[in-house]
Amino acid sequence: MKRALVLTLAATLGLTSAAGLGAFTATSASAASSVTIDLLSINDFHGRLSAEGVIAGAAVLAGAVNHYTALNPDTRLISAGDNIGASTFTSFIQQDKPTLDALNAMGLAASALGNHEFDRGRADIDGRVRTAAAFPYLAANLYDTATGRPAYDQFSISVIDGVRVGFIGAVTEQLPTLVSAGSLPGLEVRSIVPEVNAVADRLSDGDAANGEADVVVLLVHEGAATSGVGSSTDTSTFGRIVSGADANVDAIVSGHTHQSYTHTIPVPGWPAGLDRPVIQAGEYGETIGHLSVVVDGATHRPQAMTAELVPLTNPNKTPRFTPDPAVAGIVSAAEAYASVPGSVTVGTITADLNKARQSDGSDNRGGESTLGNFVADAQLEATADIGTQIALMNPGGLRVNLTYASSSAKDPDGNVTYSEANAVQPFASTLIALDLTGAQLKAVLEQQWQPTGGGRPFLKLGVSRGFQYLYDPTAPKGSRVLRMTLNGAALSATTTYRVVANKYLADGGDNFTSFTGGTNRSDTGRIDLDSMIGSFTKHPAVSPDLAQRAVGVHLGASAMGGFAPGDTVTMALSSLLFSGGEAPAGSVEVLYRGEVIGRSAIDPAVVDTTDEVGRATVTATLPGDGEAGGAVLTVRVPATRTSIDVPITVRAVAPLAASALTDGNAQNFGAVSITPAAAAAGTTVQVQVAGHEGRTVSVVGYAPQMPLTTGVVAGGRVGVRIPAGYSPGVHPVAVYAGDGSLIGWASVTVAARGRL
Structure with missing residues (x-):
């Protein structure tokens, strides 16, 4: 390998300084008969132009590209998609043109299409976006239904120091469920693995007419549910991509799930010691992936591949790389343009309104969140005058937290500006009102457990105040939601309820297809962001509601026949706490007829990908003088004001023979x-x-x-x-x-x- 040979020769010649070693490395590639190619990758950038905390900003990202290019001219920047869409206000207010300009300036070589590239529809991609992008947007698995041919470039070739590197793009197969209905006219989404393999095989068949490639890198807008290697090697959609990609795919750069991982996965038939890198670089340009490929100078085949994730900020959140002046100018101009409308105050908060988090601090779209419930409250309030009763909010529609502490000396703590509100909900989606029966609403909640193999196994809907439900996480799929109530009254399966949701969710997005069975559907003409701003107008100081609106409970088989007076009831409880950094509550109580009959400590350990954080097992004894018939056990967390009733049956004492x-x-x-x-x-x-x-x-x-x-x-x-x-x-x-x-x-x- 070049790297080992260079170090050996450097030691022999006495080149001990960093500058001397770098100079020798750059001039010895042909002598060592190998070429080292450095591929820097991003994914899910979402227009994060400005620096904020661990988000380094576009100028520092460009500076990192400059740094690696100075060390090795054979360096290229690539992306696994979602460069634009769901962007911060600075980019959003100009329809992401500043982000495309910045990526052009830093020399992005190729990008997969992501689902958020389609936020404004296919026509926007085919016209405005691709015209503004100086780099190719790739998708091997998108076909035009009119022609039967690929709708976009399936691959691109970059010749790097004589080595032909092929980049194949692919977008998640869930694309139709991730965009608003009507956004993909004339597009067919095909399976990723067979389409990618077909392109990789053509690039490796020796026929120059196919655009041969020496190294093939898959840029796929699909990813693992967690950072653990098991999520990349299981039977999930992404696991099947990793195992199904054939031996002609040398490396996989992934995105979509906002995770951080660098795995090396063995490939059947490859030489011993050479494994395929599988990487994803988190989100928002907080880190970059660094894939180093050592290629034989004669055969142009990979000899060694390594991958790492490189943070773009130091532990104290200062930049690790010198900002690029040209990109800094693009960002500065965009910030100035956005500053006037974006600085307007829309309200205040008394504490953080957070998304749910996983154990590593990344977002957990499977957890109940104070932010999701707040947005649902705002949407219900904005449409209550037309009779809506329940609002539901998809977790993917929440892009950032609303934090109490200000990052600017000019902006007081707790102040919420228009740009900050927009950053939470940047889609400008209209709100749809529709009628759902209780049975249909239950079906919607059951679909929070996503189809088997999906990148995210569970998606937690935010629900509006007054609506609660119990669920049993151990029950069979489709039978987990036990009881729903609205303002304390149990919902009937046959009664119709007026529900409001953003258009994306109401159209069945994120596999919530039960919405499409709703009736009396109407476009309210009201926008999701406007509903939040309207809520701040009515409630100038908003506090997070720490009460859980969904609680998990499992009573076991003993509950089937009911309980007799004096019986011991064991309740396995979950979803008693939030995971976004809120202070945990210490204990949970179970009450019967207003009296506490059981108490337990709550385990605050975060549970990844689901809503099970806040678990407890409570053992309670029913009084011996209980009356036969229907009764409730009330689960109460005093510290958060969570309170929800669990129905039970108290059976009559059998009469003496x-x-x-x-x-x-x-x-x-x-x-x-x-x-x-x-x-x-x-x-x-x-x-x-x-x-x-x-x-x-x-x-x-x-x-x-x-x-x-x-x-x-x-x-x-x-x-x-x-x-x-x-x-x-x-x-x-x-x-x-x-x-x-x-x-x-x-x-x-x-x-x-x-x-x-």
Whole structure:
């Protein structure tokens, strides 16, 4: 390999300085008979032109390209898509033209098409965007339905120091569900693997007419659900891309899921020690991927490949690379243009409104969030005058947090500007109102669990205040939503409810296809961003609502037949906390008829990709005097004001068999006896229960029938107080196990006062 040879020769010649070694490296490629190509990659840049915290900004990104190019002229910048769309206000206000200008200036060599490139529709891509982009936008799996031919360039070739590097583009197969209906006229989205392999094979078949490539790099706008290697090698959509890409694909640069990873995956038939790099560089230009490919100078085949992720800022958030002056000028002009409309204050917040997070700090679109619920509240409020009752918000429509702390000395803490509000919802989507039955609404919620193999297994919808639901994460798919309520009243499967959502979601985006079955659909003419600004106008100081609107609960098989008075109920709870950095609550309570009957600590550990953060197991004992029929257990987290009811059935205590009462002189039946056998009303006797030590039992009196006590058998007995209202005579007493089965019965003689 070139790198090892260069180091050996440098040591022999005594070139110890960094400058000397760099100079020697640049001039020794042909002598070493190898070429090192450095490919710098971005994905999901989304128009992040300006520097903010760990987002380095376009000028520093260009500076990184300059840095690596100075070290090795055989350096190119590539992208896995979503360069534009869902952008910050600085780029959005000019329809992302400044971002395209910046990418042109830093010499972007090739880019895959991402789903957000289609935010303004196919016509915008085919006309304005591709005209403004000096680089090729690639998609091997998009076909024109009229011609049956590829709708876009499937690949491009860059000749780098005599080596032909082919870049193949592909876009997620979920594209039709990720854009508004009608955005893809005349486009067919085909499967990624067969289309990419067909192009890679043509580029590697020795036929110069096909545009041969020595090195083939796949730029795919699809990615793994997590940063772990298992998410790139499993049976998910992305896992199938990685395993299905044939041996002619040398490296995979991915995007779409905003994850950070560098994996090396073995490829059948490749030489030992040479594995395929699979990388994704996070989001927003916070990091760049650095793929180094060492190519044999004679055969032009890869000899070695390494990959790393390079942060563009230091730990103290200062730039690691010198900003490029030309790109800095583009950014400065865009900021100046956007500053006037963007600086207008629209409201204030008292604390952060956050998206959900995963354990590594990245976004978790599968978690309930204070920001998602707030946006849903705003959309409901903006359309309440036309009768909407419930608002739902997709997590992918939330692009940044609304943070309380200001990043500018000119902007006070808590102030929310127009540009900051736009950064949360940059799509300018209209709000759609439609009628859904309770059954259809349940089907929508069930579709939060996404189709098997998707890049994100779960997408959590934000829901408006007053709407709550229980779900069982362990239940079979399609049967997980247990109960929905609106302002405390249970929803009926057949009743129609007026629902509002942005057009993308209402059109069935993100696989929420049950929306398309709605009726009485109407375009409200109101815009999602305007609804947020209107909410700030009505509520100048907004605070995050820390109450969960969806809670997971699993009661187990024991709940199927209901619970008897005195039974122990074990509840596995989840989704009790937010994961966006909010202060965790310490405990959860379970109440029955207003009284706390169980309490447990909450585990605040973040659970990736789903909404299960905030887990607890609560064991509670029902009182022994519960009435039969429907009842509720209230799950309450006092610190966050989360409160949600879990319906249960309290079954009636089985009546004592009539045959067991025929012999009024018999003192016991089964494994039960009473000591003393005679006692005065108002005194305590010991009910002896054989074979049930340590178990909870219920003791019920008959003639008259009433629950007497529920207790744990200790020392073979349970103490029972004879009710003061018992008249003199023989009174049967029955003992039941926790499952309601009869253990046995005995009788106690109640004597007249003064006769014992």
